[in-house]
Amino acid sequence: MAGGNDNRALTFAVPRGRLAEDLAGLLAEAGLDAGPLLQDTRSLLRGEGDLRFAVLRNEDVPTYVERGAAAFGVVGKDVLREKAPLDIIEYADLGYGACELVLAFPRGASYTPGSFLRVATKFPNLAREAMGSTGFRHEIITLRGGCEIAPAAGLADAVVDLSATGETLRANNLEKVRVFERFTARLILNPAAYRLDTRVRELAERIVAGAKDGGYV
Amino acid sequence: MTLTAMLPDGVKDIGPSDAQLLSSLRTALLNEFELWGYREVIVPALELTESTTGAEPRSSRVETYSAEMLYRLFDRKGRVLVLRPDITEPVARMACSGPDVARPQRFSYFGNAFRRRQAGTGQPHEIWQAGFELIGIESPFADAEALMLGLEALRRAGVEDATGCIGYPAIAASLAPALKRLPPSPIAELLARMDEWFAAAEQGHLAHLRCLAGALVRGGVVESFVFDISLAREMTYYSGPTFEFYSPRAAGPVAGGGRYDGLCSKFGRDLPATGLAIDVLQVMAVLRKGNERVRDQYTGTLIGFEEGSEETAAQLASSLRRAGRVAEVDPLAKNPFDLLKSATAKHRETALFVTRQGYQEFAVAGDLDGLGRRSAEPAAAGVH
16 A cells, blocks of 8 residues: 555655755654655665655655555645645645745736736646636646746746745746745645554654744744 | 557556456445345436536545536537436435335445546546445444445455545534544544544534444444544535545555435435445455456367368367357467467467367466466366
């Protein structure tokens, strides 16, 4: 099951990139060996013994957990919302990795409500829902990444994107005109593993306690 | 792309080996249901859209049901039809449309159901369910029966390590956030502490849950169940306790169900009801796990013949069939070697090659795949 047979190592799906270092700190706070997480290696399945880490793209984490390839995962609430519905247990808000979903225009541009916008985004479902509340008529252009350059390149009039510090937006001469939602990292569990394997519950509790002790939440 | 490679999303062909397993599960499960008094019914795959509340979104906490999950089509009058997303609703509709016979009614079913999934999730759009509905009893004993029968049926199907999980969304809804985070607990602990945990819940629901848990204790199956307040199957029709079964060999539930007292009134009769559906494809995956190379049994005889011996071969085949034995004629194998190769691939137990002089019989080396699991029996008696 679910990365969670009693005689098998538990698999923990973690995102690489921005969230990984914060997560390593949080896991260390929980008394777990997070060393493998920060190894400079190309191997993406790391760790020995009871717990191993699958280092994945952010948006693949829920897939691993839902399909039982990992018992645990850490992923942004933005991804959970984008990919819903998911059959997972959203166990805890880990408090870190905060970012916001914003609508950004090229600096100086102004559009009146009712005008038609081509909106570039990595998050088509979130963007569709968010844009519905703006009064702009719009068309969503889904990109795999780097949508900040879409307006300058003439592909889109605006972007709906995640922003933590606003730096990327500024660097691309965009200014945020609206904040739709704020997101943080979540601890998610495979439901079958959560209900069958007490180790999963114990570890999840340790991680939540670690997040509290470390002042993340 | 060739036409054979094109299939709609989320559906697949089931080859002979899996079809045989599916069919044996059908028999085993329906037989177990029958032992408890459930009679099989067969309902249409198409329903009017008004008869369908919604597909199960398979979502514990994250999102609610969405109508995007239904496959819809039109009839000639332009009415919208749906391919059934589950079988509970059609059975409930049927139970409400016939003569109002003696209650309770116990129905079982086996069939496929269709749910659109998001692209790229690897989830099947066509699922196979073996289930039962117990209609007309409000008592928690009906829910206990559903759980005990579910456990027994899963064991019968080969999922001996199944664990049932009970949830209660109507109680969960009344709890403070901290209590919604209770970890899964053994039934004994639930019984000891439910009054303290669920003080805010409606007394009727509490009494129902207590009685259900008590029945599991008396049934001697309490070790096979846990209670988890976070279990919320968001199928809109559930009104009381909800159920899921898991196996350590499966990533997702192997069965699910619950009490749905409000559903029948939609079809004109106010009947309380409870039921459970076993996810047959999940059960098959469990049975295959660790046994990936176990094939179907070697059965029957493959008959080949040299030119001019067709008639003798046909006679042999019919005498075998009269004796109740599978006899497949292979006009393509021109020599014993080809015949044996073909018989091995087809998992036939023996091969007969007919010549004008008589025939040679071969026991097929069933362990060619390295398993040695075939029970080699002597060639069929009474044929020579």
